[in-house]
Amino acid sequence: MAGTIEITRPETEKTTRDQTRETGTPGYLVVCWNDPVNLMPYVTHVFRTVFGWDRPVAERHMREVHEKGKSVLVRENFEKAEFYLHQLRKFSLHVTLETAE
Amino acid sequence: MKLILRESDRLVFRLSKREHEALLTTLRMSALFPLGAQPISRDAAAGDVVRSAQEDLNQALSDHRVEQAAGITGLLTDPLRCACQASGGWQLTLGPADSDRLLQVLNEIRVGAWEKLGRPDFEKGTRPEITEENFLCFWAFQLTDLFEGVLLAALAGDPDESEESGPPE
Numbered sequence: 403m404a405g406t407i408e409i410t411r412p413e414t415e416k417t418t419r420d421q422t423r424e425t426g427t428p429g430y431l432v433v434c435w436n437d438p439v440n441l442m443p444y445v446t447h448v449f450r451t452v453f454g455w456d457r458p459v460a461e462r463h464m465r466e467v468h469e470k471g472k473s474v475l476v477r478e479n480f481e482k483a484e485f486y487l488h489q490l491r492k493f494s495l496h497v498t499l500e501t502a503e
Numbered sequence: 504m505k506l507i508l509r510e511s512d513r514l515v516f517r518l519s520k521r522e523h524e525a526l527l528t529t530l531r532m533s534a535l536f537p538l539g540a541q542p543i544s545r546d547a548a549a550g551d552v553v554r555s556a557q558e559d560l561n562q563a564l565s566d567h568r569v570e571q572a573a574g575i576t577g578l579l580t581d582p583l584r585c586a587c588q589a590s591g592g593w594q595l596t597l598g599p600a601d602s603d604r605l606l607q608v609l610n611e612i613r614v615g616a617w618e619k620l621g622r623p624d625f626e627k628g629t630r631p632e633i634t635e636e637n638f639l640c641f642w643a644f645q646l647t648d649l650f651e652g653v654l655l656a657a658l659a660g661d662p663d664e665s666e667e668s669g670p671p672e
Contacts, residue, residue, distance in 0.1 A: 443659065447658060451603060487560065488564075492567050499543055499544050499553055501549060
């Protein structure tokens with residue numbers, strides 16, 4: 403057939419990110435750290451807004467941040483964890499992405 | 504700044520002339536505080552995947568900041584949402600998106616001011632020395648505390664902190 407070109411997809415090494423996308427392995431933690439600047443009601447509000455949590459759940463995580471220094475908010479695959487990280491950073495919370503053991 | 508009306512899709516606040524001026528001045532200070540370069544992870548052994556996401560995050564936050572600034576300008580120049588009253592005060596009407604935008608921008612200013620003050624821990628009694636150079640940061644820090652407090656109380660439905668008794672004007 404005229405004009406038909408066979409395309410061969412190059413082989414690429416699968417990264418952890420690719421594997422995570424495929425398997426949905428929840429290997430990433432979104433961690434919120436305590437800081438002396440964000441108001442506690444503000445942190446609660448942000449958790450409710452970003453995760454859609456009820457007030458008691460959001461307050462429990464907020465208190466954990468305040469009293470224990472940090473709280474693991476969610477354990478997700480890379481894409482979801484990255485998404486939540488972006489949303490929380492937009493509110494200037496001190497959050498990081500950590501790999502689960 | 505007082506909440507005078509709460510409905511499912513909007514909050515209406517009344518601001519005195521001085522409060523309105525203070526809010527505008529505070530919001531204009533956003534440009535004084537560059538975005539902090541907070542690392543995406545504390546894990547020194549974080550993989551390339553996590554580290555490579557840092558650039559995406561920085562770009563996303565930078566773009567978001569531009570969008571938020573435009574949104575705040577739109578809010579404060581829209582006579583339907585920010586209206587001068589015959590009394591000389593102002594009426595500010597916030598939809599859900601407006602409330603979150605205002606909170607985000609105020610808090611970004613708060614964090615920026617706090618960093619310029621040397622990251623003091625007020626809860627532990629640390630007080631920065633106020634100088635001519637950092638006076639505006641301290642002022643912005645205090646003002647954002649006030650405005651955020653009123654907004655958060657209104658959003659949480661806490662009548663004690665945000666509402667004023669009597670009928671709306």
